[in-house]
Amino acid sequence: ETGVTQSPTHLIKTRGQQVTLRCSSQSGHNTVSWYQQALGQGPQFIFQYYREEENGRGNFPPRFSGLQFPNYSSELNVNALELDDSALYLCASSSREWNSPLHFGNGTRLTVT
Amino acid sequence: DAKTTQPTSMDCAEGRAANLPCNHSTISGNEYVYWYRQIHSQGPQYIIHGLKNNETNEMASLIITEDRKSSTLILPHATLRDTAVYYCIGSPDTGTASKLTFGTGTRLQVTL
Numbered sequence: 001e002t003g004v005t006q007s008p009t010h011l012i013k014t015r016g017q018q019v020t021l022r023c024s025s026q027s028g029h030n031t032v033s034w035y036q037q038a039l040g041q042g043p044q045f046i047f048q049y050y051r052e053e054e055n056g057r058g059n060f061p062p063r064f065s066g067l068q069f070p071n072y073s074s075e076l077n078v079n080a081l082e083l084d085d086s087a088l089y090l091c092a093s094s095s096r097e098w099n100s101p102l103h104f105g106n107g108t109r110l111t112v113t
Numbered sequence: 114d115a116k117t118t119q120p121t122s123m124d125c126a127e128g129r130a131a132n133l134p135c136n137h138s139t140i141s142g143n144e145y146v147y148w149y150r151q152i153h154s155q156g157p158q159y160i161i162h163g164l165k166n167n168e169t170n171e172m173a174s175l176i177i178t179e180d181r182k183s184s185t186l187i188l189p190h191a192t193l194r195d196t197a198v199y200y201c202i203g204s205p206d207t208g209t210a211s212k213l214t215f216g217t218g219t220r221l222q223v224t225l
Binding site: 004033044045056058099101102103104105107 | 217
């Protein structure tokens with residue numbers, strides 16, 4: 001089975017710009033979640049998508065938005081980038097089965113200068 | 114979600130059992146205990162989860178105390194490749210355990 005893949009692996013942006021990060025789910029998974037991991041910290045939940053709709057959101061402002069496509073792949077968009085947005089962004093997929101664990105990609109390292 | 118407390122770091126000799134403790138005294142009756150680990154430069158990897166019974170899989174064993182206020186993850190024969198940050202997480206059984214609240218975890222260093 002194909003695991004979760006994310007692109008790009010690294011990205012450098014300037015404050016105020018917009019960025020789009022992409023994620024392909026593991027085959028057979030229809031739910032996608034995004035996490036932000038600052039250096040030295042654990043991942044923080046941004047939001048989850050199921051059936052192309054947002055289905056749960058963490059404590060992140062509206063400039064963090066997402067999409068899920070019919071093939072269950074997903075995008076994370078961040079507008080008006082701030083220096084504090086510099087982090088590792090992780091995508092995770094899962095099925096809707098009871099207590100299905102998350103399968104994470106290796107993330108996109110975003111640096112905002 | 115239950116707040117969990119883990120030691121910041123631990124060392125283990127290669128070939129020995131690594132026992133990683135976790136306190137979750139505020140865990141509610143419907144919250145599972147999940148363990149993930151994160152090897153440097155990779156995304157977190159699911160290890161195991163349990164509710165109240167002890168669990169074992171090909172990677173590890175999970176021992177949960179009877180009062181469910183603490184648990185221990187056991188790696189029976191640690192190898193250098195087990196060096197990672199280990200996260201203990203309490204999460205309600207929602208059917209899709211996607212919204213996980215990670216702490217800072219335990220950094221396990223396996224040495225020769």
